[in-house]
Amino acid sequence: MQHVSREARTIVVGTRQSALALTQTGHVIEALRQISEAHGFGYEFEIRKIVTKGDRILDVTLSKVGGKGLFVKEIEQALLDGEIDLAVHSMKDMPSELPEGLMNGAVPKRVDPRDCVITRGGVPLEELPTGAAIGTSSLRRASQLKAYRPDFDIRSIRGNIDSRIRKLETEGLDAIVLATAGLLRMGWEDRISSPVDPDICLPAVGQGALGIECRESDSGVRELLALLDDADTALAVAAERTFLGALNGGCQIPIGAHAVITGRSEHGSELTLTGMVGSPDGSTILKEIRTGTDPQALGLEVAQALRAQGADRILAELGS
Known part of the structure; x- marks a missing residue:
């Protein structure tokens, strides 16, 4: 492989300061360091921890905090101000529209997008007792779990992964649901304890994927990130995020989507997208499944199909 000489620089990487955010940022930096060495970029990397609004407000549910980008706005501002050069986000935290001047430079290969349960004694979800108390901060999860088992007692919990796991014991819960x-x-x-079947609880848009955000004007970082991008993951996430944008979705709406590559042809990769909109109490769950090769067109098609089913009424009631 030919090595191309480039001007050495230190890439400042912005991230939230939770253990998970720092861990996944460390994985990304290690991958980028290997790419930099293999392709002769000569880049070094350093981490900049940034506190977001979503990190500061922990005593109310996400749906009541309001607004989009609760875990990314401050990081995006640091990018725009030139304080950092790229940002590592959990894709499910990213609004469907990015600020002018910023872009998703890479979507690395996705890991398992499903939700899972951690239960007392390790029992699977379907074996939880009648009236089981389940902790989650997500309206999407609460809606679908109530539809699956109306007897479940859904309780709101916030915090990082480790603090939510502790609340399984300290708040007398039977289970918690996490990504x-x-x-x-x-x-x-x-x-x-067990994964949650997407037929029971469809994941959040982009769940399991990371978004590596950068400035559109930074050609050096863009060139580096392009080598980290996973084409199949990027296609699937594009379909999901288009769906989210078409419904103007956020934390205040029980909304989920999951796209998978289901085939290949001369026209490109075939995607199957499942989209969901539900009422907060789980009394209504609307789902659509469509297949296509254009992720944007597919996302719009599923959103329009859900609107035709009555999603507009749910969205209007929730103030979208």
Whole structure:
């Protein structure tokens, strides 16, 4: 492989300061360091920890905090101000529209997008007792779990992964629901009692994927990040995020989506996208599944199909 000489520089990487954020940022930096060495970029990397609004407000549910980008706005401002050169986000935290001048430079290969449960005694979700108390901060999870088992007692918990796991004991819960990806990245897969079937609880848009954000004007970083991008993950996430944007979705709406590559042809990769909008109490769950090769067109098609089913009424009631 030919090595191309480039001007050495230190890339400042912005991230939240939670253990998970720092762990996944460390994984990204290690991958970028290897790419830099292999392709002769000559880059060094340093981490800049940034506190976001979502990190500061922990005593209310995300749906009541309001607004989009609760875990990214301050980091994006640091990017725009030139204080950092790229940012590592959990893709599910990123609003469907990015600020002018910023872009997703890479979407690395996705890990397991499903939710999972951690329960007392390790029992699977379907074996939890009647009236089981389940902790989650997500309206999306609460809506679908109530639809699956109306007897569940859904309770709001906030905090980082480790603090939510502690609340299983300290708040007398029978189970908590988390993103599988976070536990995998922390090396805590042995704590998972069971995954949650997407037929029961569809994941959040972008769950299991990372978004590496940078300035559109920074050609050096863009060139580096392009080598980290996973094409299949990027396609799937593009379909999900287009769906989210078309419904103007955020934390205040029980909304989920999951796209997978289901085939290849001369026209490109075939995607199957499942989208969901539900009422907060789980009394209404609307789902659509469509297949196509254009992720943007597919995302719009599923969103329009859900609107035709009555999603507009739910969105209006929730103030979207």
